[in-house]
Amino acid sequence: MGILTGYRVVDFTSFLCGPICTMMLAAMGAEVLKIERPDKKLGSGPYKGGERIYDLSVMRGKKSITLDAKDPQQHEILMDLIKTADVVVENFRPGVTKRMGISYEEVAAVKPDIVYTSISGFGQKSPYASRGALDIVIQAMCGLMSITGEPGGRPLRAGASIADLFSGVYAAYGTMALLFNREKTGKGDHLDLAMLDTMFTVCENAVARYLNAGVIPKALGNGHPSNACFGDFPTKDGSIILAATKTPTYIKLCKALHIEELIEDPRYVNDDVRNKNKAELHAYLGTLTSQWETKPLYEMLANAGVPCGIVNTIPQACEDESILARDMIVELTHKTAGTYRLPNTPFKFEHNPITLTKGSPILGENNREIFGELGLSKEEIDALLEKQAKVRTMFKEQAMD
Amino acid sequence: MGILTGYRVVDFTSFLCGPICTMMLAAMGAEVLKIERPDKKLGSGPYKGGERIYDLSVMRGKKSITLDAKDPQQHEILMDLIKTADVVVENFRPGVTKRMGISYEEVAAVKPDIVYTSISGFGQKSPYASRGALDIVIQAMCGLMSITGEPGGRPLRAGASIADLFSGVYAAYGTMALLFNREKTGKGDHLDLAMLDTMFTVCENAVARYLNAGVIPKALGNGHPSNACFGDFPTKDGSIILAATKTPTYIKLCKALHIEELIEDPRYVNDDVRNKNKAELHAYLGTLTSQWETKPLYEMLANAGVPCGIVNTIPQACEDESILARDMIVELTHKTAGTYRLPNTPFKFEHNPITLTKGSPILGENNREIFGELGLSKEEIDALLEKQAKVRTMFKEQAMD
Numbered sequence: 001m002g003i004l005t006g007y008r009v010v011d012f013t014s015f016l017c018g019p020i021c022t023m024m025l026a027a028m029g030a031e032v033l034k035i036e037r038p039d040k041k042l043g044s045g046p047y048k049g050g051e052r053i054y055d056l057s058v059m060r061g062k063k064s065i066t067l068d069a070k071d072p073q074q075h076e077i078l079m080d081l082i083k084t085a086d087v088v089v090e091n092f093r094p095g096v097t098k099r100m101g102i103s104y105e106e107v108a109a110v111k112p113d114i115v116y117t118s119i120s121g122f123g124q125k126s127p128y129a130s131r132g133a134l135d136i137v138i139q140a141m142c143g144l145m146s147i148t149g150e151p152g153g154r155p156l157r158a159g160a161s162i163a164d165l166f167s168g169v170y171a172a173y174g175t176m177a178l179l180f181n182r183e184k185t186g187k188g189d190h191l192d193l194a195m196l197d198t199m200f201t202v203c204e205n206a207v208a209r210y211l212n213a214g215v216i217p218k219a220l221g222n223g224h225p226s227n228a229c230f231g232d233f234p235t236k237d238g239s240i241i242l243a244a245t246k247t248p249t250y251i252k253l254c255k256a257l258h259i260e261e262l263i264e265d266p267r268y269v270n271d272d273v274r275n276k277n278k279a280e281l282h283a284y285l286g287t288l289t290s291q292w293e294t295k296p297l298y299e300m301l302a303n304a305g306v307p308c309g310i311v312n313t314i315p316q317a318c319e320d321e322s323i324l325a326r327d328m329i330v331e332l333t334h335k336t337a338g339t340y341r342l343p344n345t346p347f348k349f350e351h352n353p354i355t356l357t358k359g360s361p362i363l364g365e366n367n368r369e370i371f372g373e374l375g376l377s378k379e380e381i382d383a384l385l386e387k388q389a390k391v392r393t394m395f396k397e398q399a400m401d
Numbered sequence: 402m403g404i405l406t407g408y409r410v411v412d413f414t415s416f417l418c419g420p421i422c423t424m425m426l427a428a429m430g431a432e433v434l435k436i437e438r439p440d441k442k443l444g445s446g447p448y449k450g451g452e453r454i455y456d457l458s459v460m461r462g463k464k465s466i467t468l469d470a471k472d473p474q475q476h477e478i479l480m481d482l483i484k485t486a487d488v489v490v491e492n493f494r495p496g497v498t499k500r501m502g503i504s505y506e507e508v509a510a511v512k513p514d515i516v517y518t519s520i521s522g523f524g525q526k527s528p529y530a531s532r533g534a535l536d537i538v539i540q541a542m543c544g545l546m547s548i549t550g551e552p553g554g555r556p557l558r559a560g561a562s563i564a565d566l567f568s569g570v571y572a573a574y575g576t577m578a579l580l581f582n583r584e585k586t587g588k589g590d591h592l593d594l595a596m597l598d599t600m601f602t603v604c605e606n607a608v609a610r611y612l613n614a615g616v617i618p619k620a621l622g623n624g625h626p627s628n629a630c631f632g633d634f635p636t637k638d639g640s641i642i643l644a645a646t647k648t649p650t651y652i653k654l655c656k657a658l659h660i661e662e663l664i665e666d667p668r669y670v671n672d673d674v675r676n677k678n679k680a681e682l683h684a685y686l687g688t689l690t691s692q693w694e695t696k697p698l699y700e701m702l703a704n705a706g707v708p709c710g711i712v713n714t715i716p717q718a719c720e721d722e723s724i725l726a727r728d729m730i731v732e733l734t735h736k737t738a739g740t741y742r743l744p745n746t747p748f749k750f751e752h753n754p755i756t757l758t759k760g761s762p763i764l765g766e767n768n769r770e771i772f773g774e775l776g777l778s779k780e781e782i783d784a785l786l787e788k789q790a791k792v793r794t795m796f797k798e799q800a801m802d
Contacts, residue, residue: 147560159548317544
């Protein structure tokens, strides 16, 4: 029994912030019903066994239902379904839910205590509300790209879709807060989360330094604006990451490298002077680290209590001892694509289980189960699925024209 | 009344994932009591009005109490305080809470339904449990740095402390889930969240592509592994971000740039072929975008429905129309440092308020209020604070030796 077992989420989300949000709800045991268009197209690769790896990943632990909200009969089924739900999550552009007849107002009219979560690029009410936003657009506009990259180089995005991921988990947090509130008060609510707002929040330190100390944050490679002994240092076969920013760890670093004389050196004796004089300090440290191979240097420094790290590739991260020891890779099963592996969720509770153990469904896998539960007879379901199949065929023929 | 108004969090956290977690609880109205060492040192700058901007930021909306857990009398007060709490959050290295006598087991013994959240670099049980981890160490070890940076360049960290931020918000989500669970079942629990696990999860797509399609993800600058028309394109005065990855937005892009002939071009007619042939397509698009100034090109493309963006600096992001329209910058007050400004929280509820409206406290600002509430007389509080002041003086004298 997960924490949200028995709670139902109607999921209208797509690429990528929304599916992350509903996946986090599924991880706590919620029954997530992903509503798909009957004529859903397979997106871009890579694929495994004919399935898109993206879908294998973000659809895990969810159920799949096909419904066309624009068809009056199917819209009615959708609203009947929503009446049985606790949560609705959508990440359409603002305005689309109204055109589909599933806006917060319309849903709350039939299900007043619904928890309704909207995620969008710029928010339901914003001068840019109608504009599309993918991850990189938000990474650019929030200011993050301007502080990521080589000093003097072009602005760079982080290599994962962190604007989507952050927005997804912020939305999940807000949704869980509203579920908590509903449990106490019986009342629902509507969360309007903007990706841009979220990522502006994530730039917290850079924004705070600019607004309150007039500092204009810039890209510093792997350096830190106010700390020394932070970043990558050369080794014989690559680099090592050091983060010995505070005096106690700086002292450990000096002892480990046998440069005790630098501990009390007035140029380096506290955090602020080390930061001012870090160019020469880092150059000197680099002459020492470059005499080592990465792995033994890492082990030596880590054992000496120095915060440090190795730059793992993705394959190396997948074989990392701690990742493996904590079961951070799970094997799942898909009906046609077979078994596959994904990162686990990071939540380790002592008493409550995490229930994200099922693979992703095939398109419409749960149609009969859910439509039947809503009271449709076998004949009605057959007729509905036949209608959907015709739309799919029509769509295919149009595409081939 | 915030959603968590009336709920008390005892906060043992420090730099940076922990304070982010408790700030998110404070945003929902929780009373967060930050336990500080009586001899707390002011950390590195920048400062405003003698206060550290870091503290002005992460301590907002919290209360400050000084208690030395190693002193038996103060440890007793601490445990009395914990008995009045709903949540404990800590991000010490694993093992430290046991030495301080505030481990989950010890806390649950006096407060069985406590929600106890631990955040650490590698987890309470990990081969690296005893190792320190700052943000950059985790960004390196999870694999993210290996996919961030210029193609062929050195691995780079994202310019914000996103490993801390992600771990903070994942922990807040887990904590809120446990509070929800406690509301329903009356039972508490212990969350053991590792920063490395969290950030491995954040690398979701890269890990999934490696594990299931054998692709080894690499740094691609601002490119995308499986999408075209994604990244930065040159303009007369800088660059523009495009994210016209799917055929419908690609068609809008072609129409806006008056290159309709490319829409049906077999090299570019669907997502997969565009991705295969993106080198030549991007080179050609660059010759068109470079005839424009950034701002008018952005407005033209955005109005045409093309997902696109401008690379804002942090000052520009602080003046962005959407950021301002959505009140994403708040002014707060600190007793001695005066007024200051920070990014707001991104949660916009229709019915429930966000309560993160107070500035950060001065050290020990809430000692008398909270100690008095626990039943200590004025004389006992005077004696306790005098004892703490002596430790501070002793500490200062030692530091000057």
